[in-house]
Amino acid sequence: MSATALWGWIVLIALGLSMVGTGWRLHGLLARPYRPDRAQPRGRGWRGVLYAFTWGMMPWAKESTRHHFLPYVRGVLFHIGIFATLATLAVSTWRSALPDWIAAAGLALTGIGAVGGLIGILMRIFDERLRALSYPDDYASVVLVTLWQAAGVAFWADPQWTATFYGLSALTLIAIPLTKIRHCIYFFFSRFFFGLFYGRRRVLG
């Protein structure tokens, strides 16, 4: 078995562990009671939910993101980079068969994400307010994901970096349910509840 194939298996095991962990997190959430709002709605809940996941995520939709336009856009790019790195992992086995434009897009998107992550690390270190809110887990999580994206960049640039990319992918996958990265699991629920609440009350949507 080649080293790359071995790393491939490690990633698959990490993916399995990540899914088990995520499943455990989801079970913990869904085992809790859901208290539906029985009051007569003023508006439509689904419109609020739609808003919460679309227009409501735009940088101009909220006062906070209008004020912090660049940091918010940085965050968006960082997260786009994460999705691109995940996609990179998914197609990595077929790297040599992929057209050049996909490799170029992968390189650009993971690169943008890594830069976004690096700025995020610096912000967390140097911004007094962010520092006051941060724990070691916050720094470690953003460092890990940034390194993973950087490994994605390296992977697209030179397949020699495949083992490094796989190693960091395995670490990131395992970290998802355990560390602060798990907010990605709860994000969908939180935005759903947010949209439903304000949609039913005809405040948003």
Added chain:
Amino acid sequence: MSELVQQALTAFEKSLDRRLLAALEVCARCGICAESCHVFAAEPEARNAPAAKAEAVRRFYRRLHDPLGRLFPWWVGAKDLSEADLDELAEIAFGACTLCRRCTMNCPMGVDTALIMRAARAMLTAVGKAPEMLTQLADAAIAREENLEFFREFYIDQIRELERELQERLGDPSARIPIEKAGAEILYVALSGAHTILPAAILFHAVGADWTLSMFEAANYGYFLADLQRAKAIAKRIVDEARRLGVKEIVLAECGHAYTVLRWEAPNWFDDFPFRVRSIIEVAAEWIQQGRLPLDPSANPEPVTYHDSCNLGRNGGLLEEPRIILRAVVQDFREMMPNRAENFCCGGGAGLVAIPEWYEKRMRAGRRKVEQIRQTGAQIVAASCDNCRLQLGDLSDYYGLGIQVSGLMDLVVKAYLAARERVQAPTLSIQAAAQARV
């Protein structure tokens, strides 16, 4: 772990539903919420950021529910809850957060910090760490129901007195303030004092509404305590009365939290809730749109601005109705910036205004609101919540704003009485001329 802490944690676990758990888990500690909070805007210290306030709950939540929080608490900022933490949490949950949800609107994750603070309030109330004044006010409301016979006669006497005032103001001896009228369409639930009864009575009379006044007041201090039992007991008095009288609709006085309680929460508390619940603001806006109220905006010539109550506006959806009213009853309406769902809390919400020892705290918290008002150049600030009105009046005195604070219905009544006088004046002069001819 002390018994008190154990008791607090048991209460917390009861609150821990899916919404709360998602709100506790999802925060990425990006800090983008900070400026959206009026407390932070007034005192920009890291501890005043909503995310930092919620950490007071998240710390012990992670210690209990997160694997890394159990194994390596220092790594994820987890901490055992102590009795000293409970005191600190009381300062935060009751004194530094008005549950306005402005941070929720501004959070990219939609973290419901108000929900987290309500869970904190519930556990603090359960262990007797809630502000005493709020507990006393809630218990007094419950006691009133238990001793209703004792209060009834006194209350009815007061209302009859008020009825005479109503008749005098309208010049109409047939004007009534009905109480306990079975089969009435509307049960109007006022606040303590005449200020929310008389304007509503004038307007109900003007449109010929079939209404009756509730024996109870709309305020619900149990809700501020996040004490479901107390809140339910206080709301139940009104729900039972509405059932007993067979009304179709409960109409609430201008009160923010009463609207949240009876419009949005109470239907979840009672299996049988066959009434429509509206604020008098919605009702008055409807009458205005239907042309049922003659109005003369020249009765309110001063520049007027509107303060959106968090409970009615951002959290209740009553964003346009107050504006429909104001455009019809005042001559110079000026919007505060920002407004509607983005409006800032006055700083006195969620019971803070009732806690005398936190006066300075709420004056500081209202600083952003003062700036907003100043920018409008308005002489009158209309607010449709009694707590907001109290706070705005105090802010005006404290910061020398020199504004007058008014309820929406007071402005409607002024415009209505002026229009009524204008219509009656020619009629009266024709009658006088006819009498002179005779």
